[in-house]
Amino acid sequence: MKPLQISSWSKITNHGMWHNGELLISFSESENAHERLKSAYTKLGFAYPKFFKMDGLCKLALLGSETLLTPELKSKYADDEIAILLSNSHSSLQSDSEHYQKFSNGTASPAIFVYTLPNIAIGEICIRHKLLGESNFYIFESFAPEALLEQAQLLINTTATRACLTGWVEFYKDTFEAVFFLLENQDDEPASTKLMHTIKDTTN
């Protein structure tokens, strides 16, 4: 079994958005979190009105996966051969806090409550890209690439999975970070936790 390689990666932080190391957009200091994500949406040429109904976590997950789940990639694999393994530390705490404010005032809203689960971000990616494969959402105290690589390899070895979108997606209190990796079996440098840490932690 060949080890998995990072065939592409993306990253969005409060500063900007990158794809395979190339800066796609720098965010203006004057924009709030949702304005920054809207700037990224515009830059990527998205036309997906549902985006604006989503919470920050889902918007971020959609943006982070958009440059990786290309039409070329999707044509290489069947709809259940691309798995999605995401992770973070705060789960859906931003939407949880908003739902808490709502129900405390007696005005709970389904439109907010539905985002109080972290795996909704996976559901939104699956809907956008018509992916019906394996998925999982893990909660770690901090970024844990060794666990993600282990679990991605496990899916490749035991299921129909042939490629895996994995990474970290965190949105809480106006601070956000998404670092996504597309893992495939390719003749390239094997994915390593060192490389994943470097991509996440290097200030571009």
Added chain:
Amino acid sequence: MKVFLGASGAVNPLGNTLPEIFSEMQTGKTGIKRSENAFGLGSDEYLGVIDEKLLPQNGEDKIYRMLESTLLQTVVQLSKPETLSSKSTRLIVCSTKGNIDQLEQGNSEGTHLHLLGKYIKQKFDFSTEPLVISAACISGLLGIINGARMIQQGLADHVVVAGVDLVTKFTLSGFVSFYATASGVSQPYDDKRDGINLGEASASVVLSNDKSIFNTANATYLGGATANDANHISGPSRTGEGLYRSIIHAINDASSDANSIDYISAHGTATSFNDEMESIAFSRAGLSTVPLNSFKGYFGHTLGAAGLIETLIGIESLRQNILLKSYGFDTPGTSENINVLSQNLDGNYKRMLKTASGFGGSNAAAIFQKA
């Protein structure tokens, strides 16, 4: 490689051991009770809440005492309790919302789901880092599937899977806002079904490649799969596509076939759309005649714990050769014919299909055989 399941623990509104819970269910008892003006939300709701007297009293928050209760049951059923501390033992914890009540205490840090793993690791002396899964209402079943695959691939010799969720104002207010709660005890698959009952539970089980660690191994895991509907984040697919695919993949993974399945422990939330979707998926998978039940009318929808505790009760059913009636079911209420149990049924049952579906379009299926 064979994956054995044993040392099962559980606590829910019906009791604090699996045999006790099963025996209450066998006599047709439900743990769902009416709660007037539940959590001050203004409506009467039917809920499955665990009585404090069923739990250890150690000053911890309820969710931790639920975890302690179930894991203590698990430990005493291990012939080698030191298994938990082994470097080849992993821990998987499954929950949707964990200790979300902490938001009302102004302690948002206290809601962090990784704290559940940390608590179990310290209390029961695990030496490896826990994996915490939060994947809506398939979490508990996904935990078993994930753990079994880790053993199959040699990443671990043993995996302890624990699941827990509470009935909270947080969750109830959300389901009430969806108009998704039942007007009485819920009636999965019935023509008169009108919504869910929320329930709380914790459960735990040990998966292992070595059955000698158990006093008694209860079952083997044969295969499993998950699939996403890619259709809607809060409504099930009209064609049951994700559930159908997860069942087909699970059957293939188990090198099994639809004819060999004796019993289905289904999800059956008693919402109109979910149960309808399941009937379509089961029918498409050629499982229309297999006896099927949902346990939601006995103790409610226990969210992230549901797939785990329901698997363990289903295995107990195989072991005792009694399939339980699907509580609240009387008149078929789905467009596709399925064989919902309206009475307890004695027989000889070996192989079970367990399914779960949830928000985010998630679906999971796994196949178990009694040991």
